[in-house]
Amino acid sequence: MPSSISNSDIYATTRHTARGNWIGPLTAASLLLIGFIAYMEMRLAVRGFDPSMVDNNLVWAEQRERASSLGGRALIIVGASRAQLDLDLDTLRLKTGLEPVQLALDASSILPVLQGLADDPQVTGTVLVDFQASDLASATPRGQSAVFEASWEWNRRALLPSFSITEARLTNHWRRTLRSYADGATPLSSLISRVLNPHPVRQYMLNLANRERMADYRLVAMPQAYLSRVATDLRDETGIDVLADDQKPTATVLEARIQQQIGRLGIADTSAFDVNMKTTATLVHRIQNRGGKVLFVEMPTSGLEHDLIERRYPRERFWDRFLAETGAVGLRAGDNLQLQKFTCPDGSHLDYRDQVAFTSALANAFWPAADLR
Amino acid sequence: MLFNSLTFLVFFVVVLALHQLMPTWTSKKVVLLIASYVFYAAWNPPYLGILLFSTVLDWWLARLIGRSDDQARRRRLLLGSLLVNLNLLAFFKYGDFLLQNFRWMLAELGVDYMPPHWGIVLPIGISFYTFASLSYTIDVYRREIDADANLLDYALFVSFFPHLVAGPIMRARALLPQLRIPRQVSANQFGWGLAMVVLGLFSKAVLADYIFAPIVDAVYAAPAKYGAVDVWAAVLGFSGQIYYDFCGYSICAIGLALCFGFAFPDNFRYPYAARGFADFWRRWHISLSTWLRDYLYKSLGGNRHGRRRTYRNLLLTMLIGGLWHGASWMFVLWGGLHGFYLALERWVRDRNGMQTTALPGVLTFLIVTLTWVFFRAHNMYEAAAIFSGLFRSAAPNHLESGQATWCLVAIALTLCWHHILRERSLEDYLGALNPASRGAMLAACMIAMFLVSGGDGRAFIYFQF
Numbered sequence: 001m002p003s004s005i006s007n008s009d010i011y012a013t014t015r016h017t018a019r020g021n022w023i024g025p026l027t028a029a030s031l032l033l034i035g036f037i038a039y040m041e042m043r044l045a046v047r048g049f050d051p052s053m054v055d056n057n058l059v060w061a062e063q064r065e066r067a068s069s070l071g072g073r074a075l076i077i078v079g080a081s082r083a084q085l086d087l088d089l090d091t092l093r094l095k096t097g098l099e100p101v102q103l104a105l106d107a108s109s110i111l112p113v114l115q116g117l118a119d120d121p122q123v124t125g126t127v128l129v130d131f132q133a134s135d136l137a138s139a140t141p142r143g144q145s146a147v148f149e150a151s152w153e154w155n156r157r158a159l160l161p162s163f164s165i166t167e168a169r170l171t172n173h174w175r176r177t178l179r180s181y182a183d184g185a186t187p188l189s190s191l192i193s194r195v196l197n198p199h200p201v202r203q204y205m206l207n208l209a210n211r212e213r214m215a216d217y218r219l220v221a222m223p224q225a226y227l228s229r230v231a232t233d234l235r236d237e238t239g240i241d242v243l244a245d246d247q248k249p250t251a252t253v254l255e256a257r258i259q260q261q262i263g264r265l266g267i268a269d270t271s272a273f274d275v276n277m278k279t280t281a282t283l284v285h286r287i288q289n290r291g292g293k294v295l296f297v298e299m300p301t302s303g304l305e306h307d308l309i310e311r312r313y314p315r316e317r318f319w320d321r322f323l324a325e326t327g328a329v330g331l332r333a334g335d336n337l338q339l340q341k342f343t344c345p346d347g348s349h350l351d352y353r354d355q356v357a358f359t360s361a362l363a364n365a366f367w368p369a370a371d372l373r
Numbered sequence: 374m375l376f377n378s379l380t381f382l383v384f385f386v387v388v389l390a391l392h393q394l395m396p397t398w399t400s401k402k403v404v405l406l407i408a409s410y411v412f413y414a415a416w417n418p419p420y421l422g423i424l425l426f427s428t429v430l431d432w433w434l435a436r437l438i439g440r441s442d443d444q445a446r447r448r449r450l451l452l453g454s455l456l457v458n459l460n461l462l463a464f465f466k467y468g469d470f471l472l473q474n475f476r477w478m479l480a481e482l483g484v485d486y487m488p489p490h491w492g493i494v495l496p497i498g499i500s501f502y503t504f505a506s507l508s509y510t511i512d513v514y515r516r517e518i519d520a521d522a523n524l525l526d527y528a529l530f531v532s533f534f535p536h537l538v539a540g541p542i543m544r545a546r547a548l549l550p551q552l553r554i555p556r557q558v559s560a561n562q563f564g565w566g567l568a569m570v571v572l573g574l575f576s577k578a579v580l581a582d583y584i585f586a587p588i589v590d591a592v593y594a595a596p597a598k599y600g601a602v603d604v605w606a607a608v609l610g611f612s613g614q615i616y617y618d619f620c621g622y623s624i625c626a627i628g629l630a631l632c633f634g635f636a637f638p639d640n641f642r643y644p645y646a647a648r649g650f651a652d653f654w655r656r657w658h659i660s661l662s663t664w665l666r667d668y669l670y671k672s673l674g675g676n677r678h679g680r681r682r683t684y685r686n687l688l689l690t691m692l693i694g695g696l697w698h699g700a701s702w703m704f705v706l707w708g709g710l711h712g713f714y715l716a717l718e719r720w721v722r723d724r725n726g727m728q729t730t731a732l733p734g735v736l737t738f739l740i741v742t743l744t745w746v747f748f749r750a751h752n753m754y755e756a757a758a759i760f761s762g763l764f765r766s767a768a769p770n771h772l773e774s775g776q777a778t779w780c781l782v783a784i785a786l787t788l789c790w791h792h793i794l795r796e797r798s799l800e801d802y803l804g805a806l807n808p809a810s811r812g813a814m815l816a817a818c819m820i821a822m823f824l825v826s827g828g829d830g831r832a833f834i835y836f837q838f
Contacts, residue, residue, distance in 0.1 A: 010663050011547045015627075015636035018804035022564030025808050026571075029815035036820050163374050163415040170379040181827050188824040 037180070040187065043195045044179035052182040053207040054175050057144075058168035060105065061152040063211055067101045068122040072291065076123070078113045079104040079130020080143070082299040084213040085349040088359040095363035098126060102211035108143025109135050111276060111283075116149040118283040124291045131296040131322070131330070133313035134237060136280070139272040176209065183207075206352075214352035217345035227254045229346045230304045234261060237268075237312060258304050268312045281326040295366060296323070300333040300340075300358075305347030329366075336365050374415040376570075376625045377577055384412065385629070392633060398555040402529055405633065412534040413498070420496040423461060424532060430457055431506045432527045435513045439520025447514055454510040458503050466500065468493050470700030498538030500697055504664055506531050509545035511668055518546050526552040533635070535626040539619070541640040541660035548635070556634025565800075568815060569628025572799075575818035576621030583825040584783050585614035588776055593749060596758035604762035606777035609784045611749050612742045616644065616787070619658070639798075645741075646791035649732040650714040653741060665694050680723055687719065688712035698748070703756070707747040714740065734792060 053059065067076045075098035077083050083104035092100045103113055110129055117123045135142065155165060180187040182203055185194075194200040202219040217225075231254065235241045242257040243249070249257070284294045298319060301309055313319075315332070323330045333339040338361040342354050350358055374381050388408040395401040414421045434454045438447050463471070472488045479486045509527070513520045522530070522545070530548045531537075558566075592599050592607030599607075623640035630637045640660050647653035654662040670690040676683040688709065695708015718732070743760075750756035794802055806814070 010544055010638045010660060012638055013547060013550050013636055015631060015638075016798070016800050017562050017565040017631070018568070018800040019561075020804055020811075021561060021808060022568045022811065023560055024564075025811035025815055026564055026567055028812035029571075029819055032812070032816035033819040033823060037823065163378075163380060166415075167378050167380045170383070174379065175827065180823075184827075186825060186827040191824060 037178070040191060040195055041179050044182070044190065047194060047200060047202075049179045049182045049190075049194060049203045050206060051176055051179050052184075052203075052205070053209050053211070054172065054181065054184050055106070055207055055211065056168060056172070057148045057151045058165060058172060059209075059211060060103065060148045061155065063101050063103055064116075064149070064152045065156075066099075067103060067117065067125070068120055070099050070101065070125060071122060072124045073099050074123070074125030075100045076117065076125055076127045077102050077104050077130070078110050078117070078127060079299075080108055080110075080132065080135070081106045081213070082132075082349055083128075083130035084211065085215050085352075086299050086355065086358055087212070087362075088355040089210055089212050091356050091359040092363060095360060096126075096367055100210075101125075104130060104211075105143055105145050105148065108145035109138065109141035110145070111136075111279065112141050112146035112149045114280065114283045116153065118286040121290065123287065126293040126295065127287060129294065129296045131298045131319070133273065133309070133318040133322075134268070136276040136322070137268050137270065137273040137313070137318075138276075214355065215346075215349055216353075217351045220346070222345065223251050223255070226303065226346045227251055227258065229348060230258055230308065233305060233348070234258060234308060237308065238265065255304070259307075262304060262307050262311055265308070265311045267314060267317060270317060273318065277322050277325050280322075284326050284328050294326075294328050296326075296328055296330040297362065297366075298330075298332040298334070300342050300344060300350070301348055302344040303347045305344070306334075331362070331365055333362075336361075338365060374412050376622065376629075377574055380415070384408070389632065399525070401555075402525055402552065405533060406525065406529045409529065409532040409534040409537060413532065413537060416497050416538075417494065420494075423465075423496050423499070424502060427458060427461065427503065427506055428528050428531045429524070430454070431510050431531075432522070432524055435510045435520040438510065438513050451510055451514040455507065458507055462499060462503050465493055465496055467696075467700045501540045501542055502531055502537060504542045504661075505536070505544075508542075508664065508668065509549075512545055518549070522549050522552075533630070535629040535635075536637060539622050539626070540658075541623055541626060541637055542664050543637065543660070544664075547638065551635050558632065558634040562634070563632055566628040566631030568803075568811075569631065570625050571815055571818050573621045573623070573625030573628060575822055576617040576624065579818075579821045579825055580783065581614045581617035581621060584779055585610040585617070588780050589614050589749070592762075593755065593759065596755065596762045599762055600765050601763055603777055604759060604765065606780045608746060608759065608763065609742055610780045611745050612645070612738070613780070613784045613787055615745065615748075616641070642798075643791035643795050645738045645788055646734055646795040647737050647741075648734050649737055650711065650718050650741075653737060654711070654715070661694065661697070665690050669693060680720075683719065684716040687715045691715060701751075703747050703750060703752065707744060710744050710747065714744075735788075738788065 067074050075092060075096055077087060077100060081104070084102065084106065087100075087102075089100040089102060092098070105113075110132075114127070114129070117127060155162065175181040178187075180190045182190070183205055204216045204219040206214045206216075208214070231242050235243075238261075240261050242254065242261060287294055319330070319332060331339075333342070339358065342350055342358050342361075345351055374384060388404065391404045391408075392401050395404055410421055410424075413424060431454055434450050438450045441447050441450070476486055476488050509518075509522075509530070512518045526549060529552055530543065530545060533543075533548070536543050588603075588610045589607050592604055593611075596604060620641040627637045627639070638660065640658060642656040642659065644653055644657035647656050670686055673686040673689060674682055675686060689712070691708045691712030692705055693708070695704045695706070695711070698704040698708070746756050746759050750759060803811070803814075
């Protein structure tokens with residue numbers, strides 16, 4: 001390479017640059033990028049997609065901080081996706097006069113969060129826990145709750161704001177502004193499956209800034225989505241994969257297979273549940289001892305999902321023993337006439353149209369006589 | 374703080390604006406120094422202390438060396454600088470490694486010793502700034518430069534944020550003279566600097582992270598599950614991933630420095646078009662290979678003491694070069710293999726009296742690629758599993774449809790690109806494009822980066838070294 005164009009000399013104090021104007025092409029490229037993003041956003045808007053909050057540890061940490069700072073005014077919701085999809089926070093606020101704080105995490109265990117709340121002397125509010133026997137029957141915590149709680153605790157003690165927090169804040173703001181990132185998609189997947197695809201899969205889930213989630217199950221292909229969820233839960237619960245030998249069975253065949261497998265199921269092992277139940281009782285008492293309140297609710301389930309839970313976790317072996325051990329106030333949706341009538345389209349979660357009515361009924365069931373404020 | 378982050382974008386805009394607003398050259402340098410320390414502290418504030426300590430100590434020792442005519446004293450002062458810097462590196466980078474090896478050695482002798490777990494966190498960029506700083510004290514000792522830099526200039530030379538955490542490893546002889554005289558930046562220089570940043574980020578975000586990394590990660594995590602095509606795609610893919618990751622970072626660093634008027638040297642020059650291993654090391658991580666050549670290989674005697682000593686020096690230099698990359702025997706093995714190739718190549722050359730090595734480019738690339746397996750694998754079992762996978766016909770798993778194809782096409786295009794531009798510079802090639810082509814190229818890069826954004830935001834591979 002001629003030395004006149006080489007930049008490889010490690011002692012060089014000048015550098016050859018690509019000749020010509022680069023500001024103009026850079027400006028034009030930036031405008032094209034903006035135009036491209038604008039085109040994608042418009043197409044996505046026309047097709048019914050909305051910007052959606054991407055849940056992560058920073059978003060969770062903001063709510064966790066509120067749980068501490070609100071003191072006795074806080075209504076802290078702990079649980080998994082059912083608590084996020086079934087409860088309407090505005091209705092809870094209206095009905096209870098308390099300030100709802102959504103700490104539920106998709107597919108995650110309650111114990112790490114309850115532990116953090118019990119360890120935090122500032123937590124003196126009401127804790128509403130989404131009870132799932134399968135969660136407490138698990139020997140190890142599931143999902144991200146332990147990581148999120150530890151991350152919040154770490155960042156809380158840090159003297160200076162960390163790069164990761166600043167970056168997460170900027171990224172969250174950017175992604176919750178654009179439809180290209182809706183539902184946690186990348187812009188490339190949005191372009192291929194939502195903009196260029198003549199028949200895109202509609203966006204059925206919306207994550208709100210307060211970590212509440214809303215599902216529109218009318219946009220989802222049924223009963224395939226429902227059966228697929230039950231099949232997944234059955235596999236996670238027992239290791240039985242009803243889809244293993246045939247990837248695309250008809251809905252009727254799949255339903256029959258699931259029914260058959262559920263019929264064969266025995267009661268889940270209670271050894272881990274017994275340990276976790278005792279731990280939960282200790283945590284509940286610690287929160288109660290400083291003036292806090294802890295309520296447990298078993299959210300509604302429907303169809304085969306309901307059958308699966310009833311078969312694996314019969315109430316007398318799990319729910320009843322749990323309430324007796326912890327001494328906490330509890331409500332089972334299946335036991336309440338007002339809550340019984342709600343149906344979960346996917347077997348496990350309510351449609352967003354039922355959120356307000358369900359939350360209202362739940363509040364009426366829990367709060368009328370209880371001295372909770 | 375990563376170059377491919379929104380935080381860095383904000384940081385860069387703020388620093389650039391403040392730099393422009395400052396009335397004097399000294400105040401501009403103060404802004405750059407403070408910004409560089411903020412950049413470093415964004416990762417782990419307490420470790421800024423190590424950088425400050427190393428900076429002040431080397432600056433002070435170099436001044437004492439420069440002022441002294443007593444050779445013995447000069448040598449003692451240089452030794453002090455080497456001992457302190459290399460001990461810092463040894464403690465933070467190799468502490469746990471040395472302790473573990475000590476434990477294994479005792480275990481072989483029948484002594485059961487369980488060392489305490491120190492949990493040392495490696496200060497990011499320590500290998501890079503230590504080498505940059507040492508280049509100053511050694512050059513002063515060798516009387517190749519004067520120790521006349523003031524502390525501000527010296528501190529900025531060591532910590533200037535574009536090169537601080539992953540190079541190019543700057544030489545005092547190149548950067549200190551630039552800090553003495555106010556830098557003027559023309560609009561075209563600034564524009565080309567930003568264009569380089571875009572090209573560097575494209576290399577990192579699209580090519581390294583999106584095209585290559587998922588395949589490499591999947592196959593290296595469970596090599597026994599994949600067949601020959603997928604394993605070959607991963608092995609070749611890692612050649613692409615590490616090149617675009619590190620070269621992308623270097624291009625960004627050079628472009629960012631150019632925006633402030635500073636000239637950094639190229640760190641890569643189409644390495645996969647190399648013909649032979651000496652040629653490869655003249656094209657791959659140039660700032661490290663020249664550092665090792667100037668301060669290690671030549672200090673060991675270079676090629677001045679006969680053939681055997683030359684081969685030994687090549688091997689030793691590359692073994693240490695391998696260890697520089699990290700505290701693992703796999704890096705030592707990788708470096709040792711390259712030392713062996715260099716010595717073998719030299720032996721063939723000496724024996725045949727050839728002036729240049731003429732190992733075909735494709736063969737060089739293939740050997741370099743297979744040697745990367747030891748660099749990427751965590752241990753010999755993993756490396757052996759990868760090598761056996763290269764010949765496995767049937768496998769239970771397959772990569773997602775098209776993934777391996779994309780990867781193989783991308784690496785083939787990379788090879789073509791390297792061979793076509795083997796004797797040209799990026800500036801020469803892109804400078805010949807018309808404005809519309811430039812705009813289209815930059816727009817394509819920007820749009821591609823937007824499209825693949827929203828993933829897991831990987832750090833640059835060379836940050837860990």
